[in-house]
Amino acid sequence: MTTQTIQYEYAPGHFKASEPSVYQPEMLDEGEMILNMGPQHPSTHGVLRFEVVTNGEIIVDVVPHLGYLHRCFEKHAQSLPFNQTIPFVDRLDYLAAMNSEHAFVMGVEKMLGIQNDIPKRTEYIRVLVAELNRIAAHFVGIGTYALDIGAYTPFLWLMRDREHIQRLLEWVSGARMLYNYIWVGGLFYDLPVGFEERCREFISYLKPKLVELKQLVIENEIFVKRTANVGVLPLSVAIDYGCTGPMLRGSGLRYDLRRVDGYSVYPELDFAIPIGEGKMGTVGDCWDRNNVRVLECHESIRIVEQCLDQLLGDHKRTREYDPQAVVPKKIRPKAMDFYARAESSKGELGFFFRTDGKSDVPVRCKARSCCFHNLSVISEISKGAMLADLVAIIGSIDVVMGEVDR
Template identity: 70%
Template sequence: MILNMGPQHPSTHGVLRLELITDGEIVKEVIPHMGYLHRCFEKHAENLTYQQTIPFTDRMDYLSSMTNAHAWVMGVERMLGIDKDIPKRIEYIRVLVSELNRIGSHLIAIGTYGIDIGAFTPFLWCFRDREHIMGMLEWASGSRMLYNYIWVGGLFYDLPVGFEERCREFINYFKPKMVELNNLLTDNQIFINRTANVGVLPLDVAINYGCSGPVLRASGLRYDLRRIDGYSVYPEIDFDIPIGKGEVGTTGDCWDRYKVRVDEIEQCLRIIEQCLDRLQTDLKRTPDFDPRAKLPRKLTPKVQDYYMRAEGSKGELGFYFIHNNERSEIPLRAKARGPSFNNLSVVPEIAKGVMIADLIAIIGSIDFVLGELDR
């Protein structure tokens, strides 16, 4: 039998259509159909200046807008040759807001995964705690989800007065909440039975399909671009890279993919605390500090091809720029490499022979966003 799951099915996490070829309850083949949320991002980028395109990067992975803008902006700054001139305070603020956004993205992944499996309470808890993060990022940028906060050469605005203190209050509030979440969901035997040894992704398959982020690390490879490429101020910050260890099942199963995100939230909190320490000591705000860089009116890089990548909440987010006119501030071509695309592409490989209910668990464990996948 051929079954259509989506494009309005709640477990497809967006407008994704999965065509299932089934034999009773067993899935023989999965054929993803995309293109229902095509945002024309790359076409926009070919017709707008580098600065004007930043709001469109926010709308790719709309759950992790800060990271998208951070990757785009770093690429443009390196093409212009001004990446070494960015003040340290700006760099630490960028990392701070990106890691807050990463926690928010992972909370949605964890909460919606729980509700996919049948656990309703974690969903409510995760959205409750994410609301604090959205409130803080709205305070800084003026928007709850699509921020347009990180600009080429600087920021839209400095952090509001009192932001660092409120951020510390959130961390102190949130750490016990993560313990509660682990007690409720991570160690829940029903949840473990539904996710352990399900959708096992071997490391060689993950690498061959170009998987990245938590999906790849759950298969056992300690690969994180914040460490490998050492961009921004991440080399100055101490944090660990969680990987899947097969604690309750096989390495690379659905439970490992879930657990890597839970552990990553703890590391994000460590990074945020270190950023706050620097911002409140030797990088304090001063009256003459201007977060907006004194850039020329036209941002015109030299003729070049350049690829910039960063560790998004879903994996390796990359932008490939082709600039062929020194007098123009519009790229000839801007290609986005969205991690959701590669991560989703491995689903047909690991979903062969599973039950339909297990397919729901597999899709939820991948954590993709269709705005980034279709672009």
């Protein structure tokens, strides 16, 4: 009887079997060595490890080892009716749950052919909460990125302001982060009385804070030196790897599904699509990606203000309005293959459904994760960089592992 020995590495909260390395010693050239790096980012502890091949201080290759989170979203979605899957959608990118819900629900509605029956007030509320959540998600990405490269104060300030958004969304849905608020055909409930006025007060408070953020972080001389000309992602490489969101726009392409697909009420709203322009270094570097996220926060504020104007004006609260009026009693689409997508805070979040026409449970549900595609380019943008810059490159991707290991 033979005995197999398995090495175990400690990860917070549990032990996991050590995954074999891609590189073996005999594969290395003279002077090269293998380093295991991570976790370096608050989102990666225990669920992401980087196998780094270095030659002195220069990076030769980076291999990300994914998994260990075991979200199993797709298996859950293939075991439950569409409407009962929404709480699991929240747990993909748990920092932008409203955006994920919006994408999934719109996909199911288009598959059922009821997308044109959704009341306008419902659509404006959906966009309002999604854009508030986009700001909150970007605040986490920018704040933890500053923390990664040694700046502690911006992280605390951004978490403070994010907390205001979390409280607003908790007031709306009853949950702090995982909302289950956007339903197929409508909403869990209308906005609370007084929400629109409170949200306006918050927007007035937030605008000068974004000016402070730019001065404190984005234009900070130390931050610029750590991020400009580092981790440059050429546009052609970004397209080849399927990068989307701020990763793609940071490389200079003005591509945003809110404009390209024109879903929900976005075609009726006025907002710009920021892109990287290489103001501090090279187009597509770490600085550009973070600057795009900050500029997107400004544009999300513009969208929120326009939604509030509509919700307090033409589409104000009435006794006749029922946020669940179009919610189907039974979701049973025809037999088909269907793909729907939307712009999450990290990029294109898509859902593929395969249905048999007999059940309200999909035969196949596949999530197209923007975080997975964005993370896959790490090797390309790290080769030739200094080892000390790898932390800055990883953080600039703004990855959430709940969406990667699905």
